[in-house]
Amino acid sequence: MSATATTIQSTTRARAEALVAELTDNGDLDSLVHLARMIGSAQDALTDDMIGRLAGIAGGGIDMLDRVNRSGVVKALPAIAQMVDNGDLERITHLARLIGSAEDALTDDMVGRLAGIAGGGLDMLDRVNRSGVVKALPAIAQMVDNGDLERITHLARLIGSAEDALTDDMIGRLAHLASEGLSLFDRVTRSDGFMGMLQILERPDVQEAFTAFLEAVCIARTEAKEAAPSVGGLGPMLKLARDPQTQDAMRFMVSMASHLKR
Numbered sequence: 001m002s003a004t005a006t007t008i009q010s011t012t013r014a015r016a017e018a019l020v021a022e023l024t025d026n027g028d029l030d031s032l033v034h035l036a037r038m039i040g041s042a043q044d045a046l047t048d049d050m051i052g053r054l055a056g057i058a059g060g061g062i063d064m065l066d067r068v069n070r071s072g073v074v075k076a077l078p079a080i081a082q083m084v085d086n087g088d089l090e091r092i093t094h095l096a097r098l099i100g101s102a103e104d105a106l107t108d109d110m111v112g113r114l115a116g117i118a119g120g121g122l123d124m125l126d127r128v129n130r131s132g133v134v135k136a137l138p139a140i141a142q143m144v145d146n147g148d149l150e151r152i153t154h155l156a157r158l159i160g161s162a163e164d165a166l167t168d169d170m171i172g173r174l175a176h177l178a179s180e181g182l183s184l185f186d187r188v189t190r191s192d193g194f195m196g197m198l199q200i201l202e203r204p205d206v207q208e209a210f211t212a213f214l215e216a217v218c219i220a221r222t223e224a225k226e227a228a229p230s231v232g233g234l235g236p237m238l239k240l241a242r243d244p245q246t247q248d249a250m251r252f253m254v255s256m257a258s259h260l261k262r
Contacts, residue, residue: 083089143149188194
């Protein structure tokens with residue numbers, strides 16, 4: 001044997017002895033011995049049936065790992081870890097348990113009813129969509145904000161209460177009153193004199209004269225309340241007759257009387 005081989009062998013033996021000493025010091029050598037004994041005891045205790053079962057379990061585990069690897073679940077592990085950290089996975093688990101409990105509690109009759117309700121809801125949504133109510137949602141929202149929708153609701157309730165309170169006799173009277181009112185309105189609209197009066201009242205000069213007449217009546221009524229009582233006699237009558245305004249008023253009355261006679 002050459003000197004180089006002897007040196008290598010000595011070095012390897014020294015390293016092995018140092019490794020064994022280190023394993024002995026930290027207790028790893030005892031752990032390895034116990035593990036070897038446990039493996040030996042397990043080998044002695046294993047029967048052919050147990051070995052077959054373990055082989056089947058190991059094969060199934062390897063097949064499951066192969067399926068997981070091919071399905072790409074590994075790519076979802078970061079998202080699953082994040083869901084575990086923030087508690088979303090636990091919430092999903094509770095939700096799944098709740099759904100499972102609800103499914104166990106549902107009977108065939110309840111499932112039929114829920115299916116009918118869901119079908120009716122979808123039919124209603126389809127009708128709402130086809131009716132164009134969606135276009136009215138901004139206006140409805142504005143009515144809700146300014147309180148108009150609530151006022152309309154109160155008005156509808158008031159009308160409903162009035163309908164509930166109306167008796168047959170009251171409805172008959174109201175119908176008779178409406179009929180008489182419509183008949184009177186028809187007679188008025190067919191009257192030539194009434195239509196002519198309306199045409200006269202539409203004239204600006206007539207409206208101005210009528211306004212001036214009403215204002216004069218109001219002013220005269222106020223002055224009559226504030227004036228002192230008349231003393232009577234011929235003297236005040238003559239004094240009143242000498243007043244130019246009295247003469248103007250008499251001239252206006254005479255002119256109006258002549259026009260009326262004409």
